[in-house]
Amino acid sequence: MRYKSQKVAYWFFALSMLLIILQLTYGFIMAFAHMGYDGLHEIIPFNTAIAVHKNLLVVWILSGFMGAAYYIIPDEAETELCCPKLAYLQLIALAVVGVIAIVGFHFEWWEGRKFLEIPRELDYLVVVDVLLFLFIILATLWKGKKRTTTALVLSGGLVGAALLYLPGMIWFDNHAYDSFFRWWVVHLWVEGVWELIMGGILAYLLIRLTGVDREVIEKWLYVIVGLTFLSGILGTGHHYYYTGTPSYWLTIGGIFSALEPLAFLGMALFAMVMYRKGEKKHPNKLALMWTLGSAILAFVGAGMLGLAHTLPQVNLWTHGTLVTAMHGHMAFWGAYGMLVFAFITYVMPNLTGRKRYFTKTGEYAFWIANIGMILMTSAFAAAGVQQVALERIAGFDFMEVANELWYHFFVLIIAASIFSTGVLMFIWEFYKYGTPSDSALQAQEEFQPISE
Amino acid sequence: MLTKKQAMLFFMLGTFLFSIIFIGLTYDTVTRGIPKHTHEENMTDAVVRGRTLWDQHNCMGCHTIMGEGAYYAPELTKVYERRGPGYIKAVLMSKTPWAPRGRKMVAYGFSEEEADDLVAFLKWIGEADLNGFPPKPTFKPQSKD
Numbered sequence: 001m002r003y004k005s006q007k008v009a010y011w012f013f014a015l016s017m018l019l020i021i022l023q024l025t026y027g028f029i030m031a032f033a034h035m036g037y038d039g040l041h042e043i044i045p046f047n048t049a050i051a052v053h054k055n056l057l058v059v060w061i062l063s064g065f066m067g068a069a070y071y072i073i074p075d076e077a078e079t080e081l082c083c084p085k086l087a088y089l090q091l092i093a094l095a096v097v098g099v100i101a102i103v104g105f106h107f108e109w110w111e112g113r114k115f116l117e118i119p120r121e122l123d124y125l126v127v128v129d130v131l132l133f134l135f136i137i138l139a140t141l142w143k144g145k146k147r148t149t150t151a152l153v154l155s156g157g158l159v160g161a162a163l164l165y166l167p168g169m170i171w172f173d174n175h176a177y178d179s180f181f182r183w184w185v186v187h188l189w190v191e192g193v194w195e196l197i198m199g200g201i202l203a204y205l206l207i208r209l210t211g212v213d214r215e216v217i218e219k220w221l222y223v224i225v226g227l228t229f230l231s232g233i234l235g236t237g238h239h240y241y242y243t244g245t246p247s248y249w250l251t252i253g254g255i256f257s258a259l260e261p262l263a264f265l266g267m268a269l270f271a272m273v274m275y276r277k278g279e280k281k282h283p284n285k286l287a288l289m290w291t292l293g294s295a296i297l298a299f300v301g302a303g304m305l306g307l308a309h310t311l312p313q314v315n316l317w318t319h320g321t322l323v324t325a326m327h328g329h330m331a332f333w334g335a336y337g338m339l340v341f342a343f344i345t346y347v348m349p350n351l352t353g354r355k356r357y358f359t360k361t362g363e364y365a366f367w368i369a370n371i372g373m374i375l376m377t378s379a380f381a382a383a384g385v386q387q388v389a390l391e392r393i394a395g396f397d398f399m400e401v402a403n404e405l406w407y408h409f410f411v412l413i414i415a416a417s418i419f420s421t422g423v424l425m426f427i428w429e430f431y432k433y434g435t436p437s438d439s440a441l442q443a444q445e446e447f448q449p450i451s452e
Numbered sequence: 453m454l455t456k457k458q459a460m461l462f463f464m465l466g467t468f469l470f471s472i473i474f475i476g477l478t479y480d481t482v483t484r485g486i487p488k489h490t491h492e493e494n495m496t497d498a499v500v501r502g503r504t505l506w507d508q509h510n511c512m513g514c515h516t517i518m519g520e521g522a523y524y525a526p527e528l529t530k531v532y533e534r535r536g537p538g539y540i541k542a543v544l545m546s547k548t549p550w551a552p553r554g555r556k557m558v559a560y561g562f563s564e565e566e567a568d569d570l571v572a573f574l575k576w577i578g579e580a581d582l583n584g585f586p587p588k589p590t591f592k593p594q595s596k597d
């Protein structure tokens with residue numbers, strides 16, 4: 001069912017698109033600095049650029065998740081969104097906090113904690129904003145007619161993500177505690193509750209796009225998120241190998257994190273099998289491409305490339321090198337970036353009433369962005385392996401090795417340009433759709449089977 | 453065949469069980485493990501002040517420490533052992549961007565006291581038991597400097 005209040009989702013996606021452009025810009029600044037061209041050093045030193053790059057990433061993905069939730073929950077619960085005005089307020093608050101944080105980073109207004117650089121004062125605002133968001137989602141679910149598994153898993157993930165932000169707000173005098181609880185946020189997000197959000201969104205998309213029976217899809221959804229927590233919770237131990245923590249984490253973290261790819265394999269199989277099983281084919285082929293693509297690249301980036309350095313015997317050598325950057329990029333892109341893109345591609349025709357299901361630009365955007373990301377990952381991999389070999393194994397000085405690695409960053413910049421071209425084409429398509437219309441949301445027909 | 457209810461049960465029980473284990477291990481790590489491994493008794497006021505400066509200036513946005521941070525500048529866990537306090541203080545107090553090997557650090561121009569605090573912090577972290585990290589190189593070449 002479609003509801004007028006779902007429109008608000010569009011503005012969250014628009015915010016996402018804007019923030020991606022900024023994120024990529026700061027990424028280029030860093031790649032050039034790695035190559036030796038740090039002309040912006042005085043205004044935007046590397047640590048400012050990286051804080052902006054990472055936080056924008058998190059905020060645009062969260063904004064995408066929020067937009068998706070504002071669209072999915074009314075549909076699944078079969079009711080208008082509770083208090084849509086508050087949802088707009090929540091959006092504006094999110095954008096304002098984001099902008100203040102980003103500007104603040106240029107003036108050293110931050111905490112030196114990877115991924116959680118937002119200063120304490122702003123953390124409180126983030127908490128208020130997220131509480132408002134959760135209130136709207138949960139109130140909608142409450143007053144709705146139905147509480148589907150898909151909606152519950154999605155909401156569970158969102159509530160979990162909010163709760164897990166809190167341990168990241170405690171100050172510790174001992175740096176090792178700070179590191180320990182920082183992973184409660186970062187790891188238990190991306191390898192825990194965010195996977196619930198991913199599973200929920202994926203299930204929603206698969207139900208709509210393939211027409212497979214909801215009961216079947218939701219059953220497997222439980223299995224997948226079951227695997228996520230079974231492996232991912234103790235898998236946190238892969239960040240506790242070498243950070244002032246007891247050595248039992250080497251065994252526990254090693255075993256359980258090595259099981260984490262199963263959940264991502266589950267997602268990939270889930271998407272592909274349901275796609276094959278589905279008798280109806282939704283005309284929105286691009287949405288299907290992004291959905292399947294996301295599930296598959298999540299398995300490659302998070303599952304396979306994560307596995308590559310998760311055993312303590314390997315991680316001893318690769319820990320804190322560019323090998324980590326290789327994995328981080330494809331994991332975030334595949335699992336969460338592409339998922340947001342998939343969702344946007346799915347909802348834009350519904351929101352705007354324009355049935356631009358398959359455009360050439362849209363199709364090229366998919367391929368160019370993904371080929372670009374695969375090349376970027378390769379450049380990071382080559383740089384990472386060379387760094388490990390020369391610095392860690394052969395014992396050369398860090399800077400001597402870093403000066404050798406410039407050519408990988410040259411390749412990275414070429415690859416990133418390809419990737420950015422794809423992303424910009426996607427954003428162009430988004431722009432071409434125009435803004436949502438009430439009449440589109442009043443048209444209720446959803447499924448138009450087409451013959452292949 | 454697996455039913456939806458069984459699948460839900462698998463999810464609930466697994467999550468509950470592993471959360472409990474995780475919280476138990478966390479309790480042990482937090483109360484016994486970390487204080488022992490980091491020699492918390494050696495954590496002087498200077499170390500805490502150094503840690504505060506470390507946080508305020510986001511040194512982890514370029515450097516790694518205990519292997520965590522960014523990959524733009526040297527790993528600093530063992531920098532005290534590698535360079536000694538004099539060298540480190542020169543880096544930290546420099547009024548122009550420190551860059552003997554070409555890549556620029558931010559010119560913080562710290563005061564003598566601040567530099568001492570950061571040195572204390574780096575010395576303390578260098579003494580922590582990190583289960584063998586950073587590993588000793590398998591082959592040790594002659595470094596140029």
Ligand code: HEM
Binds near residue numbers: 190309
């Ligand atoms: C979508 C899911 C995932 C995302 C978004 C992701 C992202 C990241 C990021 C950004 C980092 C760097 C964090 C930092 O240094 O602060 C990281 C580290 C790491 N990830 Fe993942 N990851 C995911 C899944 C996995 C999985 C499934 C595994 C294991 C099979 C894994 C293994 C690792 C390991 C071992 C590290 C530590 C690297 C080091 O020692 O420096 N990751 N991940």
Ligand SMILES: [Fe+2]
Binds near residue numbers: 187191238239
């Ligand atoms: Fe992790």
